[in-house]
Amino acid sequence: MLAIRFDRFGGPEVLNPVEVPAPIPGPGEVLISVEAAGVNFSDTHLTDGSYLGADRLPHIPGSEVVGRTPDGRRVLARVSNGYAEFAVAKESHVFDLPPDLDAGRALALMTQGLTAWHLLRTAARLSPGETVVVHSAAGGVGSLAVQLAGEFGAGRVLAQASTPEKERLALSLGADGIVAYPLGEPADIVLDAVGGPLFDRALDSLAPLGRLVTYGNAARTPFTPVDPVRLRATGTSVIGFWLRPALAAPGALGTPLKALLGLVAQGRLRPIAHRVYPLVDARRAHEDLLARETVGKLTLTVSP
Template identity: 75%
Template sequence: MIAIQFDRFGGPEVLSVVDVPTPRPGPGETLVTVEAVGVNFADTHQVDGSYLTADLLPYVPGSEVVGRTPDGRRVLARVSGGYAQQVIAKESALFPIPDDLDAGRALALMMQGLTAWHLLRSAARLAPGETVVVHSAAGGVGSLAVQLAKEFGAGRVLAQVSPGKERLARELGADAVVGYPLDEKADVILDAAGGELFDQALGSLASFGRLVSYGNASRSAFTPVDPARLGRLNASVVGFWLRPTLAAPGAVEGPLKELFDLMAQGRLNPVATSTYPLTEARQAHEDLLARRTVGKVILRP
């Protein structure tokens, strides 16, 4: 069985194609033959050793797949070691999906969809009429957060994107594409970049505004936050990490069902146009880091 593995930390170049034994499920588990696997920014942090927790090496990345169980069910599943032709999943982590649903769109709603949902609902606690700024608004999380912010009652949704992606942000529903400083202060800012962008965002919060930090894509040294500055701004910084959130009661099934319902109703449009063969995982990581991808990135065995 083919899998993508790294046995030391570094950039995408440490990813290699390996032949590994087919995994054997234990009690409460099933084997899933992979149709497509999702690529997340967290995967790049795991590969270079900058993830919040360290994993034992050698390690096969990948936390979500679409595939088939031995009894023929087509499922979306949370897994470990998803960059492979077959993977083990807990029966409790399976989400049945229709045969005619595009795998990329389904995968977009798992890690990125749940992240966007919890950023707005659980972390920012968005209130109707508030102004939201979404950084990396053409990316996997950002493209969904723009749409969900509108769906959840935001008054204005402003997008920050890399050059060349402005049109997509507007098509997704952003009221404007912005840079810093903002013309008007924002109530909620979602930031996965860190570094200079984080600092600029912090200075652009309205009174009682919330800056939600959920990543450090810039790989910058973490910006110290001065409590006195927060006091002067009358604002707050909220940290968010999806992994422990998924362990909370009701954190997966309810939000995921809502996301799929919104998609079925045509009110949520996952962007999933960046597809690579499994054996080109290294290139997928390089393109993701270089901001050459749009929306959800997937690998197909």
């Protein structure tokens, strides 16, 4: 089968199309003929070796696919090696899709949708009426977090984005306003995947008992050490979040994913599917993602 693999850590240039044997499902697993694979920012960290729990080499990236099971079901699945014509998933990680939901929007709900859900519910523990600031609000996670924060009862949802076009998208998704630092008002919750100077500005902008949830380091710069005395003074918190351990809890994958699919079906959640690339152009997808030239979900098409 055709797959995208990297044999050494590095930038997008290490991603290469290769022919490898198709995977063989074991007990409790299902083989999926891949229609499309999702691309996530975490894939770029996996490729350059900076990802938490970096995999051994060589490696086929990709954590989510839409495809067909041997009995013909069209499904969304969480996998380990999704940039390929075939992938294997645990049966408990496979979910039937409605026929009218396209692959890009479905894929947006897996890694990015679950991340947005758990950032607000599990990590930040959003309470009704609180003010939420979402960094990278036009990105895959951010565009969903803006919508879900409102769905979960936030009093105000404020967006931070890098271009006027991305700011307009965040407003169209329900953000109440666009913010720049220093904030005009303290925030109860800030969701940050950027790190660097933006992390420090966000920490300075928290309201008493506010929570800054860090779930990435797109800036790829060292974090400034946080003085506990600084946190105690106002009762603020810095919370680290990584989706992989969060999904180990019972019901942490299936329950929210089914809820997300339900919100899409009701028209209350709009996943943004952006660019589509052929599988062999995975390198270009990573380049565009790193250049911040994209919004919403990127997908690799594998089969029609």
